[in-house]
């Protein structure tokens with residue numbers, strides 16, 4: 015028999031980077047330890063049950079960095095209320111707009127939260143912001159609209175009680191109800207591997223009461239629930255709307271994936287073959303991307319702290335690879351710390367080993383040194399993006415060097431006429447041909463990419479000039495050549 019009853023609201027904090035989402039949540043959770051973050055930026059989804067003086071609320075903190083748009087969108091979809099956090103200092107920014115857009119697509123109600131009011135409180139600016147938000151159909155209730163607007167400071171606490179009461183008011187309006195008698199179901203938020211207790215899965219319950227020993231089942235993960243934790247506290251049951259961490263599950267997940275509690279372990283076993291096949295599958299994002307040169311590609315083996323990080327990293331690699339037409343092969347990507355077989359695999363496949371927020375123990379350090387495999391470990395997502403940029407640049411440069419026909423060092427600069435400059439050069443490597451594609455480097459930095467116009471030896475035009483010869487070079491559409499520049503000509 016169905017038994018529908020009011021449930022705890024699921025509220026997501028979303029908005030542009032650094033607008034104050036985590037600080038606000040830390041203030042609301044003031045009795046708990048603060049959320050620790052590398053580089054002061056949020057890099058995964060965090061969910062907390064909070065007992066406020068107005069009632070229970072489940073809060074989800076999301077990253078504001080643009081690299082996390084994929085998981086932000088997945089996360090917003092299953093929430094009841096979005097707290098659109100906008101810093102009064104900065105106003106509306108790209109990720110603010112992204113969240114507004116997301117709210118519209120998934121029809122989620124929005125409470126606008128202006129933060130950092132201790133720093134700046136300017137009535138004219140606020141009126142302008144309200145006007146701008148109205149253009150996106152976010153209209154303050156004080157203007158007769160449907161959206162609640164609040165003003166808070168996470169430093170002084172001003173406005174936070176008002177915000178909490180408005181969340182409860184909004185959830186009453188939404189009449190949030192769940193079936194408490196149903197077989198539990200809900201949403202998976204993330205997975206991490208704890209070296210002592212195995213996989214820890216964060217979930218939010220939507221229906222039913224989740225109990226120890228329940229059989230958990232999702233598309234790629236399953237198991238019997240061994241442990242339920244509300245933050246650090248062991249509990250035996252979890253209710254609709256609550257965010258909890260469970261253990262006993264194995265497999266991998268995607269953020270926002272649904273789970274169900276099922277009757278018997280038998281039905282899990284039936285699906286076991288499918289589950290096992292999906293685990294650790296080797297895939298290749300750039301399968302369809304043909305590289306003329308086999309060397310112009312990057313092989314990677316990646317380990318990350320969370321399944322959420324895995325999807326963000328895959329997304330970054332996919333976009334980077336497409337944008338630069340640069341094939342990147344993901345030999346393996348999974349959560350957890352490095353194991354010796356990762357190093358063996360790197361050796362066989364000539365791959366780079368990349369860790370994101372994982373630990374590298376002494377045994378692995380030693381084994382990687384013995385095998386001359388360097389492990390690169392990142393804590394902040396933009397360090398990984400920089401790594402890809404650098405790899406791309408290095409590999410492209412190496413490729414380019416192979417195609418060099420000749421190099422000329424600029425020794426003097428002459429005036430051919432009133433306008434055109436001629437570079438008096440010595441060919442130091444190979445040969446340089448008339449009409450060659452050239453690049454000009456100044457202190458190893460590329461300053462011009464173009465075509466050689468003419469090459470002369472003693473005022474006589476030449477088709478090609480060889481190493482050891484002095485010559486005069488003029489470059490098409492370039493007149494800023496300087497002494498000590500290097501002109502590289504390509505095949």
Ligand SMILES: Nc1nc2c(ncn2[C@@H]2O[C@H](COP(=O)(O)OP(=O)(O)OP(=O)(O)O)[C@@H](O)[C@H]2O)c(=O)[nH]1
Nearest residue numbers: 031032033034035036037055056078130167168169
């Ligand atoms: N003065 C003042 N500073 C604030 C307030 N809220 C946040 N800050 C500061 O703003 C900076 C960013 O705050 P976070 O809470 O990390 O911002 P965030 O939105 O969680 O950032 P991401 O998760 O990386 O998107 C920190 O230096 C905070 O101390 C506030 O109400 N007043």
Ligand SMILES: [Mg+2]
Nearest residue numbers: 035036055056
């Ligand atoms: Mg944050």
